[in-house]
Amino acid sequence: MYISYLIKYLFTMKKILYSISFALLMTLPGYSQALKKVPKGKESIKSMPIPTDPSVKIGKLSNGITYYIKQNPKPANKVELRLAINAGSILEDDDQLGVAHFMEHMNFNGTKNFKKNELIDYLQSIGVKFGAHLNAYTGFDQTVYILPIPSDDDKKLEKGFQIIEDWAHGALLNGKDIDEERGVVLEEYRSRRGADSRMLEKYLPKVMHGSKYAKRLPIGTKESIETFKHESIRRFHKDWYRPDLMAVIAVGDVDVATLEQKIKAHFERIPAVKNPRKRKVSTLKNHKETFIAIEADKEAAFSRVQLMYKDYDEAKADVTINDYRNSLVKSLFSQMLNNRLSELRESEKPPFVYGFSYHGGTWARGKNAYQSTAGTSADGQLNGLKALLNENERVKRYGFQAGELDRAKKNVIARIEKAFKDKDKRESRRIVGQYVNNFLEQEAIPGISWEYKAHMGLLPSIKLEEVNSIIKNFLHDDNRVVVITGPKKVVTESQVTQALKEVKTKELKPYEDKVVATSLITKAPKSGTIISTSKNDKLGTVTLVLSNGAKITYKKTDFKNDEILFDAFSFGGTSLYSDSDLKATTFANGALSQAGVNGYSKTDLSKMMSGKIARVTPYIGTYSEGFRGSASPKNLEDMFQMVHLYFTSLNKDEKAFKSFVNKQKSFLGNLLASPNFFFQKEMGDFMNAGNPRYSGFPSPEAYDKADYNLAYKKYQERFADAGDFNFYFVGNIDEKKLAEYAMKYIAGLPNKNSKENYKVHNFRPKSGNHTKTIQKGKAPKSNVRITYQGKAKYNKKEALAFSILGDVVAIKLTEKLREQEGGVYSSRTRGRISKMPYGWFNFSISYPCAPENVEKLKNISVNHVASVIKDGPTEEDVMKAKKGMISDYRDDLKKNRFWLRTIKNIDYQKNEASDPSDFENRINALTKKDIQNVAKKYLTNGYILGVLNPEK
Template identity: 75%
Template sequence: MKKILFLLMFSFLLTACDSNKKVIENNKNVEKVVKNNKSVAIPIDPSVRIGKLPNGITYYIKNNGKPANKVELRLAINAGSILEDEDQLGLAHFMEHMNFNGTKNFKKNELINYLQSIGVKFGADLNAYTGFDETVYILPIPSDDEEKLEKGFQIIEDWAGGALLDGKDIDEERGVVLEEYRSRRGADSRMLENYLPKMMYGSKYAKRLPIGTEENLKTFKHESLRRFFKDWYRPDLMAVIAVGDVDVDKLEAKIKAHFSKIPAVKNPRKREAFSLENHKETFIAIESDKEAPFSQVQLMYKDYKDSKPAKSVAEYRKSIVKSLFAQMINNRLDELRNGEKPPFVYGFSYHGGTYARNRSAYQSVAGTSADGQLNALNALLEESERAKRYGFKKGELARAKKNVLARLEKSFKNKDKNESRRVVGAYINHFLKETPIPGIAWTFDINKKILPTITLEEVNSVIGNFLHDDNRVIIITGPKKVVTEQQVLDALKTVKTKELKAYEDKEVAASLITNEPTMGKIVGLTKNDTLGTKTFILGNGAKVTYKKTDFKNDEVLFTAFSYGGTSLYSIDELKATSFANGALTDAGVNGYSISDMTKMMSGKIARVRPFIGGLSEGFNGSASPKNLEELFQLVHLYFTALNKDDKAFKSSINKSKSFLGNLLASPNFFFQKEMSDFMNAKNPRYIGFPSPEKYDAADYNLAYAKYKERFADAGDFNFYFVGNIDERKLAEFSMKYIACLPGKNTKESYKVSDFRPIKGNHTKIVNKGKDPKSSVQILYQGETEYNKKEALAFKSLGEILGIKLTQKLREEEGGVYSSRTNGNISKMPYGRYSFSVSFPCAPENVEKLKNIVLQEISKIVKDGPTDEDLSKTKKARILNHKESTKRNRYWLNLIKNVDYMKNDIEDATNFENRVNALTKDDIQKVAKKYLTKGYILGILNPEK
């Protein structure tokens, strides 16, 4: 009977495909399809045009109108560090750098300079990455200007085959790459190098980390890099991807014009596919490093054979079964994490890829306290064993299926609203890994048809193929060795015979609300035509402001605030509650635990998170339009029915303490703590960096009482919604769940502390860490009267200096991999300015690079910025703003801050004019005013 039912259900998933593939048709003999289901091909999304040029270059093209007037270009190369010869360690990545550093049509520094001139930022927009098996170049380009579009294709053509690789340029770039290598050094990298040979046993993956070795980066011969380029940068290993607001035919014509002329390589070097060796042993790697901030346990049950991409519906169906299994076991691990005595800070299991492209593994990972690794290992082993012995419950499977469909439905509804940068990745993976690209319409439809046919027996059988005693690796890392190999082996053996109880799946209520609220009233309605918003005035005094948009079909974003926050707490109250506030909501609401709430929200997309900040309290959240009522219910319950549960609170505190663990052993975390302590030494309300002692001293009773106090008056709150809003439902839910809440007309504000952070000239030097690397921070700060024109100029000053420092510190000196600059003038809680510059570098270069920064600041103070740098900054800001205005998040923040920060409504409509009106004199004035009063210098050096 089950087989007949399965066949009947399976018949619904038959869909038409093109004639080049064996197809499924609704009227096809079902039994034949099931028996020969390998012939049922996963289709390719018809909206994607895929082609191949005579020289072997593959291309993917898709018209996508979001954002408007922009196209995302990618060059994917099926070559990475795994292909390096012994004299080429790190050169796949080095080659990536050289493509930004001199090509046939863009000599040294011209490429970055040109792109900045049209508003494309280096790092934030223009970028690339190198992995074991691939190198991918990233270029977003404006498409509303033919010259810019043409230049974009010229750039990726040069990346494909026009690198100059001049010897002088190679040697000058060594410093930048070595600084990137230096910046990545630390406890994690040292431990990785030790356990990677066991994790990737018997393979080149254990010996080809993309960053390479310091020795080879310093000493490799120019010819080694040129040989890598010659061997692997060739048409048959390349794909060009173009997705954006341009006609597909036009994009195809440009690809053909630019890339057809690259000659195919005769007698190319074989592009090998590398794999792993199987091993009978269980490899155990227990690595420790005193600077490791976190502790972790990882189990890997590696597959015996290389994985192959899913190409048939039958193979796709298997992947759905595995994803259901992963969701269900992770739900159980979440319950453990949220239990009274959590065995780990976080834990999850899945079957998926490893560093080796073609080899997958069943993997379980947990983050632990420094002393909790063995406990976490046992918990992971036991949950997998429990699933193997007893399987899952019907309720678990039903909830997992609902969640899968809910996520897919959201993606399907937003299918025409996705930004191009979120689309290109699928086509890169199709080229590199042959992962299917059927499109969300097919995926959603096929899941609706397949999911009902998947049985509990199928999902329960999955783990039997995952767990085995060989080809297994256990990796334990942390600041100290607290687990022995014998203890790990004992745990692996013991779990097989240990008495374990079957999982109990308790039924939960269908609704979060147990007592229907009394409906309140809307007593007024106002409109703002400039912002396109409407505001309900509720009977209790609360205000609900909303803006209906069409940016996403399945998204509503939400935030709310009321002034006050912890600024209204006494110093003693503040210090007693600050490390308790984050744990309050872990108790759940209305008598339901966090685990209960997760089950009840299965198949529903709605999220709400209360907060108590320094100046206000409120909520952040989001929902699918059809689950907007659940969002309102959660808001109502967080106002009225937050649980008080000592066990849940203690569990949350213990997880926080475990996460904190060895954090201050990390030089970077320690440096930030020391700088913060230094600048707030006289601040009576300064809470400081968390510590186990501070968590232990957290006063739950007081924190809970203060929470109830802060959320006692809903009439003092402003609520904001942006997205695909049903106005009638929004009004109904506002009356039902918010207007009924107590309104006391308190109209509180926040209190401003008398303390002001230090300003002027100060120096703090911190010695921490054994790696030969330093960090430098330069900070100008103080009080000022807020002025929106100055604020705009000051922000632009930060971006202008950033352009200069990329040129000076990175390109000319080769002294840094990256630097950060930021200028900000704020009005809350009082007028203040902050301008920061930070960068990592070699200890011996600290003084020289610091002085270069100060010289560049002095030049702007004396002469103002160059016309070129000001123009670059203006174009980048305007381009970014145009794209932001088509996102719900932008509008949510804007309409909130009209009230919260008392911002000028007109700023929403004249931003571009304000930016264009900025002059060199405006920038010079704020530089003179704010960057000539001394600075705070912080330096992190390694221990002597």
């Protein structure tokens, strides 16, 4: 439930990088022309305010509560409710560290109308899952509660509004409940402790110089969580949980009038606070120095370099058309610079594993900054820093080129067109966040239709010179911070200072923008024909058999207007490799597609695909090889062309392979210093002991031994016969075009009548009773993994019952381990019976906890499993699990991803075509006895216990 301080930061970064904030819009169709016609002395169109989407009802109650309402039909019979509090950890007094987040916990732990545990219990009974659906988060400046509620029954909807009303002002905050919750919050604190958090605490005072942000991490401190007085959290609640700092947001499949009536009925009665405490804004002080923070922790899995040039002025919301235009200019700038960094990343000796730059938010709500970040090898931090400095300086000296801007604009247009076409197909949960941000940060909400027109009007008016000029304002020698983190200190402050100085006079050449072809296909492919067409009316699918034997199955849907998803497979995969060939190629296979196709490099392809939304990724798995991809309907032909080229014209490029290996080695170099990664690696080795085909953890040494030549040869073998491939398409399909492209690009591919199947080898992982204890890490935390697994004869009814068994046990273990014992923050339980490649069951329980609680919590877990075997689950828990599964299933029925998986698995898993239509009936037909029976059948032959403990 605690959202780390990273969430807002990373969300802002992503929003800026991809320039789709859906926050701004312009109405005038000929905007760029209109700009030129504005008479001097009159109000410029640029200064016009950004309007608000008229489909959103915004109001304010007499007590100060703001509300937002939008009727939205997707998904059907569901409303997304949010309660946003404009208060977070930055408002805590010195005796309240962590209580903003603790307060969030307490709202789930006893309110006026829902006593302790009653809230979660009720929501589970109507299909709302704790964590997966119901949740909340606390940041520096805000707290937000999340509640999706069924709207097919007015009683459920009414109850949903009662819940968020209780969250707003009905917390009981009983002393006993507060003390019992300390253990849960301490476990959350413990679960987040590690190298990154330790280093963050050291460098944050420099990044957030002169502000409270450096001292108010939302999780608080261990000492404060253990010892804060009851009065401290009650005072925080009284001071900050008040109407003038609250917004209620309701988006979903209910008319606006009904939602407004419920908001008024529940929230108007909350009294306004007289003489409220002033909500102060915490600001960052500007500084003349360049702060340099170099932090190391031997458990750090990754090395990072960050350059931050903080703005001098406080951040302001975009409120005018000109503000929007400026943000679009910045987005184009970031995209072009990041394209250069990506190209550098693909070089034979890349200076970083990844690199990106943007202008946007920091940890502080009121401060933006220009930031460049790179992930490097443990020894490559200085090289990574210099690469970022060089590329920023190169842009400052020479700017971008016209071709780069043209491609960036095409990409922006492609994305905004996709969003615009799907404007009526957006799920409520993807919309509601805009209104939360409007309340908390005044982010404009004009609506996607308006934004689309703004893009079309504004982009032509943005010139290269304008984009080139902005970096001069971004880069400055003061108000600057450099942060370097990793497993060891390999860079000194003097080296950083020298690098910052030297780049100003370093000899740099202008970027060379190489011209690339405009067509993927350079040689007309051999066409084929469709020899048969059949329909499945129950599934709504059509199957085409092509002249070379390939089979195409597609389902036309209206779930999204601008989406087609794609998958394809042929049985075989690496299961047909010899043991020696498998080990020689395992870590080279990932490099194959990095070389590009048809003589075009990965960078060339990226340039060629500017303005197009289509992607295809080939893969060679254990039991099959194939493709995954997606496309906008207008770019469907491009997707078919890429498939054709991956069959016929995959490049072989040693430099691309070396680039891939170097990046992988940099990424993996210190991964096993992380206790969690080390635990996964050791458990994998333990479970697969004696398996001649187990490759183990991908170490740098393994990449040095990877055989690229053999991997390429094997790829050609696996994709030599298109005739035994099955292709699947789901989405807004033009059936005539799909048939045309299938004949042109697929039907003429070679058919060797191989009709291969995968090979099932003899090895099986461990089952029965085993224990593996691993010691790693200095933080006082453990991880527990309990696994029941073994051979099974697949049965459809049993498989579904076993899955529900996992959910049933999860519900009870949340009660026992978290609520009763306060021993875990979260636990995960999952049950699955698979039939491919062989019958196998797996039932796992896992959670982090304190080392001293390992044995106790493990016993509670396995004893509960034993009680389900002996007495069966409760009818109530079975009902909750069924409701949650059915709720997810009903949402899935309107998603292309679900149907792609479903129609593929009719062939891949040999599933029955009737499964989707009778799924609910099969769930509802299961009884408590059915679930007890599968527990008896599969969970009585012991379990494998894996424990990660800290080093002694």
